[in-house]
Amino acid sequence: MNLWKRLMCMCRRRSPWLFHLNSGSCNGCDIELVASLSPRYDVEQLGARLEGSPRHADILCVTGPVTKNSVQAVRTVYGQVFAPKAVVAIGSCPATTNVFIDSRTLDGPLAKHIPVDVYVPGCPPRPDAIIRGVVRAAQILAERGRATPPLPERTVNAQDTSSGTCEVQS
Amino acid sequence: MNLLTALARLLVFPGLLFAVPAAWFFLWLERKAVARMQGRMGPPFPQPFFDFIKLLGKEVPEREGIAGRLMELWPVLAVAAAAGAVGMLPVLPASGGFEGDLILLLALMEVPSICIIAAGFSSRSIFAEIGSVREAVLSVAYNVVFILAILSIAAAQGTFRLEALAQRPAPPLEWLAIVALLGCLPARLHLNPFSLPNAEQEIYSGPMTEYAGRELALWELSHGLEWVAGTGLVAALVVPHLTAGAWMVVLFLALSCALAALLSVLAAATARLAIDTTVRFYWRCTLVFALAAMSSMLWFRGRV
Numbered sequence: 372m373n374l375w376k377r378l379m380c381m382c383r384r385r386s387p388w389l390f391h392l393n394s395g396s397c398n399g400c401d402i403e404l405v406a407s408l409s410p411r412y413d414v415e416q417l418g419a420r421l422e423g424s425p426r427h428a429d430i431l432c433v434t435g436p437v438t439k440n441s442v443q444a445v446r447t448v449y450g451q452v453f454a455p456k457a458v459v460a461i462g463s464c465p466a467t468t469n470v471f472i473d474s475r476t477l478d479g480p481l482a483k484h485i486p487v488d489v490y491v492p493g494c495p496p497r498p499d500a501i502i503r504g505v506v507r508a509a510q511i512l513a514e515r516g517r518a519t520p521p522l523p524e525r526t527v528n529a530q531d532t533s534s535g536t537c538e539v540q541s
Numbered sequence: 542m543n544l545l546t547a548l549a550r551l552l553v554f555p556g557l558l559f560a561v562p563a564a565w566f567f568l569w570l571e572r573k574a575v576a577r578m579q580g581r582m583g584p585p586f587p588q589p590f591f592d593f594i595k596l597l598g599k600e601v602p603e604r605e606g607i608a609g610r611l612m613e614l615w616p617v618l619a620v621a622a623a624a625g626a627v628g629m630l631p632v633l634p635a636s637g638g639f640e641g642d643l644i645l646l647l648a649l650m651e652v653p654s655i656c657i658i659a660a661g662f663s664s665r666s667i668f669a670e671i672g673s674v675r676e677a678v679l680s681v682a683y684n685v686v687f688i689l690a691i692l693s694i695a696a697a698q699g700t701f702r703l704e705a706l707a708q709r710p711a712p713p714l715e716w717l718a719i720v721a722l723l724g725c726l727p728a729r730l731h732l733n734p735f736s737l738p739n740a741e742q743e744i745y746s747g748p749m750t751e752y753a754g755r756e757l758a759l760w761e762l763s764h765g766l767e768w769v770a771g772t773g774l775v776a777a778l779v780v781p782h783l784t785a786g787a788w789m790v791v792l793f794l795a796l797s798c799a800l801a802a803l804l805s806v807l808a809a810a811t812a813r814l815a816i817d818t819t820v821r822f823y824w825r826c827t828l829v830f831a832l833a834a835m836s837s838m839l840w841f842r843g844r845v
Binding site for chain 2: 378379381382383385386388409410413415416418421422423424426427429453454455517
């Protein structure tokens with residue numbers, strides 16, 4: 372049984388499927404995310420694949436400062452991804468709302484609405500930084516297993532889940 | 542064919558024990574070939590295996606009622622039918638078979654496609670329904686050509702038995718029918734330029750939009766098995782005319798891989814067509830091949 376858990380952990384780490392969610396981004400980060408799939412960076416070497424449906428995805432890649440219009444969409448799509456799952460906030464916008472801070476059209480940052488596991492800062496971040504973030508998220512997801520972190524109203528501390536040995540809950 | 546050989550064919554070679562790793566291999570070959578064509582490195586060799594195990598470990602949505610039970614049933618049915626189709630391929634020399642097994646093979650190869658259509662409609666997602674409609678239209682378009690081409694071969698040889706079909710001397714124009722069969726394979730496997738039903742990003746994931754976890758794993762597996770069955774059928778019809786004996790198996794595997802690589806290169810080199818263009822292509826262009834093959838076979842049969 373232990374062998375099966377170790378195998379599952381390795382497979383989760385090596386097969387992160389991504390879903391890209393734009394929460395009001397300027398398209399800068401979106402272009403960089405697509406660039407990481409291009410021949411120069413080729414994230415598919417790590418087993419990653421950009422999926423069309425959030426149901427298929429493991430890692431939710433969120434760009435943008437979370438506008439008021441997109442809050443409900445962000446929560447819905449997060450709920451549509453099945454566990455084990457992880458969230459990568461790409462760019463400075465979802466982390467801090469960036470230059471749009473105090474805007475009356477925003478309801479950010481992202482961590483107010485869903486638990487974020489990895490931040491990739493930058494405006495926009497380089498594709499290799501995004502790939503690093505995806506790899507980190509895959510590692511977190513494999514270690515955490517099917518347990519999902521609580522929604523942010525109670526606690527936001529994704530770092531705690533990334534330590535310790537590789538345990539997979541079935 | 543007694544029960545023991547039938548079981549051995551279904552479960553060992555070319556059945557499940559061979560077919561599942563072969564399905565993963567073809568899924569990898571497809572992704573790798575597309576990646577190399579685009580100047581990328583592509584996924585590592587065991588990637589489809591990793592994906593399969595990972596999907597088994599994911600949460601599955603709770604489904605209720607008859608529609609939910611049906612949604613769980615379709616991928617199982619698709620995998621069972623595709624694995625059965627692979628098990629029936631006349632790969633080994635003197636592998637037995639029975640009169641009419643060609644018809645059974647054609648029916649089994651069609652089941653996954655019907656399952657995809659039904660799955661899309663059972664999920665009641667708008668994107669899945671669009672995908673299912675496209676799959677249904679596409680299936681009507683390519684199946685006319687596919688079945689005509691197969692029938693022309695059967696008509697020329699005067700038998701519906703796969704093994705006899707493969708081992709009699711080929712009439713000179715059988716190659717026409719094989720070309721028509723090859724023309725249908727990209728649509729059958731949902732590859733570019735005919736990747737309409739599962740058009741990624743365009744209609745999310747088509748009929749698979751609502752599937753997750755182990756159900757999605759089974760769909761991936763059934764897609765891989767369709768690869769093995771589709772390329773295997775063409776290879777099994779060609780190989781006996783080239784060699785005999787134990788070399789048949791080796792040549793069968795080599796030819797299947799070559800066909801898979803060819804189809805992947807085609808997929809990487811083309812863009813997705815619109816549904817009306819696709820239907821027009823099958824009714825106007827490939828149908829000519831199939832009709833020519835059919836009439837020439839009947840003529841050939843009349844002379845023998």
